[in-house]
Amino acid sequence: QVTLRAGAELDAHQVNQYTLILRAACPGEDEVEGRLFVRVTTGQVLRCDTPFVSAEGDVVQVLADVAPRTPLYAVLRQPLGGLTGFSSPSFLQFRLRNHNTPLTLTRRGLVLAPDNGFDPIKDSQTFRLEIEVMDRHGHNCSGAVRVEVLPSRRPRVTFLEPHRTVTVTEGIGPLEVVTQVHARGDNIRYAILAPVAPTLFTIDEVTGEIRSTRRLEVIRAHLLIRAYNALHPDDHATATVNITVQGTDCQAPTCVPAIFVSQVPETVSPGSTLVTLTCTDSTSTDGCLHYALEGPPSFHSHFCMEGPQLKVNTTLDYDSEAMAALGFQFTATIVVTVGGQPLQSTRVPVLVTVTPVNEFRPACPNGAAFTVPETAAFGSVVGRVAGTDRDYPPDSLEYSLEGGSGPAQPFSIDRRTGEIRVVGPLDSQQQKSYRLVVRLMDTHNDLDLRKRQSRLCYVSVHLQAVPDQLPVCIPEVQELRITAGSPGSRQPVTSLVCHSSPNSVVLTYTIVGGNEDGRFRLEGNTLVYLPNDQAEPRTFVLLVEVWGGSGARRRSIMVALVVHVTPWSTPVPPSTTTQHTTLRKEPLVVTQTEAVWHPPAWFVAVLTISGALLLATLGCMARNLLCGCWRREPEEMLDQPVPSVCTARRHARPRAGHSCLSSTQEQFDGRAQDPRTGRDYLFNSVTGARRWI
Secondary structure (H helix, E strand, O other): OOOOOOOOOOOOOOOOEEEEEEEEOOOOOOOEEEEEEEEOOOOOOOEEOHHHHOOOOEEEEEEOOOOOOOEEEEOOOOOOOOEEOOOOHHHEEEEEOOOOOOOEEOOOOEEEOOOOOOOOOOOOEEEEEEEEEEEOOOOEEEEEEEEEEEOOOOOOOEEOOOEEEEEEEOOOOOOOEEEEOOEEOOOEEEEEEEOOOOOOEEEOOOOOEEEEOOOOOOEEEEEEEEEEEOOOOOOEEEEEEEEEEEOOOOOOOEEEOOOEEEEEEOOOOOOOEEEEOEEEOOOOOHHHEEEEEEOOHHHHHHEEEEOOEEEEOOOOOOOOHHHHHOOOEEEEEEEEEEOOOOOOEEEEEEEEEEEOOOOOOOEOOOOOEEEEEOOOOOOOEEEEOOOEOOOOOOOOEEEEEOOOOEOOEOEEEOOOOOEEEEOOOOOOOOOOEEEEEEEEEEOOOOOOOOOOOEEEEEEEEEEEOOOOOOOEEOOOEEEEEEEOOOOOOOEEEEEOOEEOOOOOOOOEEEEEEOOOOOOEEEEOOEEEEOOOOOOOOEEEEEEEEEEEOOHHHOEEEEEEEEEEEEOOOOOOOOOOOOOEEEOOOOOOOOOOOOOOOOOOHHHHHHHHHHHHHHHHHHHHHHHHHHHHHHHHOOOOOOOOOHHHHHHHHHHHOOOOOOOHHHHHHOOOOEEEEOOOOOOEEEEOOOOOOEEEO
């Protein structure tokens, strides 16, 4: 016997045939194998979709202004959706389990909106329907549908003025406009609800104009007006209109003052009386006078009427943005009416101006501290002191620096903006920080300009040290050739091109070597030669020290200048010009460390004597070496350095039978006479070399 396993489910759409292999054996016999084919066919099974049968149920969202009896949900959709296993809903029965809902369920499984539609006044509504579905074989399934009603997106009908009072004089003719009502919404229409059969007034259903139906006499009428959406009549609103027709034979009350204009300080206490009206009418019935305020909501929120007295209702804050938006003024009208018949009224214009009172002291900023590099230029901005003041206009302050600006306080502050600027030299080694005292003074916060308040604020300014760098000169080594001018003149040679970092540091120039006879001097960065009457060419090797910075941070660099000076009286070839040659070499950086040492007096004396003896010995040795050559050769060419010529002569001297003079004469091919001294000299027309005879 083959049975279906408990809990098993057959689905012909998934597997429609199973093949079972069966084996049987008797004692003492061979095993026998057989096959059993089980075919699964499609049957009538009732199944519901998951959202419908879930615990929460299926969810449908609709708008509140949906039309009555509009289909909202189909339990059985076409094609078959909510259920499976049936091809037509005619074989199904739908039953609503809960009946406490305005929604309707049809026999074909459609959920319809209420017969009168949803209530548009409510913000949100939710309805739950529990539905049972059964087929003709008795199979059933049940589920739920939750209908969420959302607020309508179209504007609701509302009156701009729900209560309106109109006063007109008698004698108005038929169909004259008495007043007009206005409502907001779509497809607005107007109608008079009460009185049900109006005899004196009619309303235009499109424009809302209320007109008289006949000539009006003294009377009071109360109308109830409805505005509604023509496409959705349930969306409607009502307003009341009180119409008073007064006679023309009565006089209006007389009031003193007829116009009220006043200025009140912002600190006036609530409940204070601003003005008391004195009004009388022709009947002298003061007890029948009624006082009311007409004006914007802002006036009603700040002022009120108690009988004939206009009083302050709440605090008048001049320092608020709302008060500034009103221009610090309130305008309204006091309407004085007389009770009884006929009704007359008098209107008293009111203008109240709120004046400022300096209530608060200025406030200092939190943590006013700034950092500025010590190399900041004159006028550089250090920072801004942002003081505050709660009085209106906000933050209207003036700034001043206690103690003023000076060497001890090299800063200034802008009177309006509070910006602190550098107005003097800064040195972090002399003073690392400054403590400034800034006074904040408020302005324009009171009608009385003498009522001003101030506060002292402390500001810290820290100096940021900037290391000085070595000056840079381009080039660091120069070779120059000049022809000396007349004695006693001043002859510029060259200008040193140097700069430092930062650029604000002033450079100083000093000749520290090679200017023993004082023929050169520096004027700023310009080297000047002072000619004399020397007759021999000469080469000077000058060392110029360029200093940057100040005090203990001074740093310097050395510049070498090789200057070849030709006497002004010596003839030179026509092609001779002043040459400036820049020698190519690696950058030379000279770092000088200044040390202070005070040796004893005996050591200085011994060192001086030893140095003098050493220099004398070296001078004698040099003189002996040079004199040997000068005795053999009378003079050398003026346009070449002396040491080089002597060296060349010494190596080219013949070994026997020839003198220096004969060797030299073979190098010259011309002879001339110096026009100033009258002496003769030899010259070479090719090289330009010359020698005195």
